[in-house]
Amino acid sequence: MTTMRLDDLRQYSDVLRSRNGQMVTVRFVEPRDAEALQNYFRSLTTRSRYNRFLGATRELPPSLLEDFIHVGEADRFSVVATMLVDGHETIVGEARYAFDSETTAIEFGLSIDDRWQGHGIGKALMKNLECRAASFGATRLFGDTLRSNDAMIALARKAGYAFTNTPNDWKLTRFQKEIPVEPQEIPCASWRLAAVSPSAMSSLAV
Numbered sequence: 001m002t003t004m005r006l007d008d009l010r011q012y013s014d015v016l017r018s019r020n021g022q023m024v025t026v027r028f029v030e031p032r033d034a035e036a037l038q039n040y041f042r043s044l045t046t047r048s049r050y051n052r053f054l055g056a057t058r059e060l061p062p063s064l065l066e067d068f069i070h071v072g073e074a075d076r077f078s079v080v081a082t083m084l085v086d087g088h089e090t091i092v093g094e095a096r097y098a099f100d101s102e103t104t105a106i107e108f109g110l111s112i113d114d115r116w117q118g119h120g121i122g123k124a125l126m127k128n129l130e131c132r133a134a135s136f137g138a139t140r141l142f143g144d145t146l147r148s149n150d151a152m153i154a155l156a157r158k159a160g161y162a163f164t165n166t167p168n169d170w171k172l173t174r175f176q177k178e179i180p181v182e183p184q185e186i187p188c189a190s191w192r193l194a195a196v197s198p199s200a201m202s203s204l205a206v
Contacts, residue, residue: 019120142176
């Protein structure tokens with residue numbers, strides 16, 4: 001494998017577990033998810049939306065929604081964490097990440113549905129993102145959050161992230177973590193597929 005197969009996104013899906021053992025599927029966002037993803041963001045509390053987008057917003061602007069649902073453009077990727085709730089696939093979390101080949105770093109942001117916070121989904125999703133980052137050959141993962149976002153800061157601290165000032169923005173703090181190019185465990189399909197061919201490590205990005 002030398003590139004990501006955008007015609008078969010589901011092969012990059014992963015099954016995680018919540019704290020009480022419930023199955024959580026992490027998969028790339030597809031265009032068919034546009035309405036469900038928008039409804040997910042609308043259902044977040046005002047505070048959660050503010051923390052996720054670092055400002056006030058009621059929903060994703062159309063241009064940003066388009067960016068979310070088109071995987072791989074400009075080396076940016078979006079995933080959703082879903083669970084079966086009353087027999088229906090339901091988005092309970094999401095993350096968006098971008099790979100910079102020059103710095104071998106991945107920047108990311110994520111959110112978890114307020115009703116599902118405290119179930120270990122955020123922790124599992126962050127671990128999954130570390131593996132997805134390693135599949136690119138990235139050596140560092142980082143994100144920025146509001147200094148008032150206690151939940152995200154606590155989550156990152158428990159996951160082993162170090163903190164520093166965000167350049168040129170005193171309202172934010174940056175959390176970052178060095179990650180092994182080869183994870184000791186393989187908790188994501190992206191790494192398994194990349195490991196098929198050593199050359200894939202530098203060419204996974206579209």
